[in-house]
Amino acid sequence: MKPTIQFNPLQYPIYVLSKPVGAACNLRCAYCYYLDKKDLHAKQDQTRMTDTLLEKFISQYILAQPGPQVLFTWHGGEPLLLGIEYFQKALNLQKKYGRGRQIDNTLQTNATLLTDEWCRFFKANNFLIGVSLDGPQHCHDHYRKNAAGEGSFSSVLKGIELLQKYDVDFNILSVVNNYNVQFPLEIYRFFKSIGAQFIQFSPVVERTGAFTQHLIPPSETGDITPWSVPSLEYGKFLSAIFDEWVRKDVGNVFVTTFDNTLAGYVGEENATCIFSKTCGHAAALDFNGDLYSCDHFVFPQYKLGNINQSTITEMMLSNAQLQFGNAKKEHLPDSCLQCQYLHLCHGECPKNRIVSIPGEKYPENYLCDGLKYYFNHTESYMKYMATELMHDRAPANVMTLFG
């Protein structure tokens, strides 16, 4: 009998996205899935992880790692609101509890608050910075505004220039929504023009409940927000960028989705959760010590516990988290089980499985039409690159096909 593949947390490092600033932010991006989360703590107006809790988190997190490497990811809300001293404190604690392990830090930011001082600090401490940027000005400012309704584009670009001035490593995280999805090549060429080499696209798929403006978990019924990306358009967006990338940029520009698809063709375990068979090894830690199954499942019913009462290891190895991780594989609708791209897609992210079909036990993925379009569009070139890789040759050889 073929063994079934189950999520085994011991195969992965335990990974926690930490949000010591909670949902606090200087911007008000219309599509943000995290701003809502301030209402989980309606009675608290200060959302900042205390020094005691920070120490508890850092010591527990280092202890939870099975190997010698530890990756801290600082997220939010906007983590730069905490100030440099806060992160200096975190680095001191990492040294105190690290006991010779290799500790790396990444930080995800809207980049509007970057200064010379921040960049010197990041360079000196080898941080990798994720910058949120949705394209050129008209794309970015469409949804990424401050509370006064002003776009954030020019301050983000100043932030990127500072990162470059101090030679800080950065990548781009770009949300794909109903507006910027119309401009794939303009966006891709813009990213290249500012020297971005590592680009991740993140599609917006969110719903609000019938009686609330708040975002709801996939298990509930609600209306798709107007800023969510239409499924097929998302597939066309990725495909248009792929067409330029495969002709000109393989080996120079790295687009996470393309890397993931290629990994699927060569049979590698996917590094990105959304395209792997199971998930559940990346949890989210709120400022008050509450740990949730995933950053996109910060809802009361997905709370695993609190680091004041249980350890990160206990919570990540709990039945609740194992079931969460395995559900990605066990709750696939028939359409996925019969799909020729299952080995590349694995039903994508459970957060997006929200389309109920009469007679189907499990809902289908909202992005499915777009994903199928993209997998079909890229198939022949991906197979060519996979063959090159399997013969120890460079996938970039694919560009010779175009003369």
Ligand SMILES: C[S@@+](CC[C@H](N)C(=O)[O-])C[C@H]1O[C@@H](n2cnc3c(N)ncnc32)[C@H](O)[C@@H]1O
């Ligand atoms: C919640 S933010 C926190 C970090 C920081 N404030 C920033 O904007 O980079 C993390 C990432 O999620 C992205 N994001 C926000 N809302 C999203 C949504 N509804 N769907 C997909 N990505 C989203 C943001 O653009 C950002 O890249």
Ligand code: SF4
């Ligand atoms: S900057 Fe980040 S946390 Fe703030 S509103 Fe925008 S996406 Fe959300």
Ligand code: SF4
């Ligand atoms: S629910 Fe989605 S984002 Fe969360 S861990 Fe699973 S695949 Fe990743």
Ligand code: SF4
């Ligand atoms: S492309 Fe669609 S049907 Fe195929 S595995 Fe992905 S979500 Fe399922």
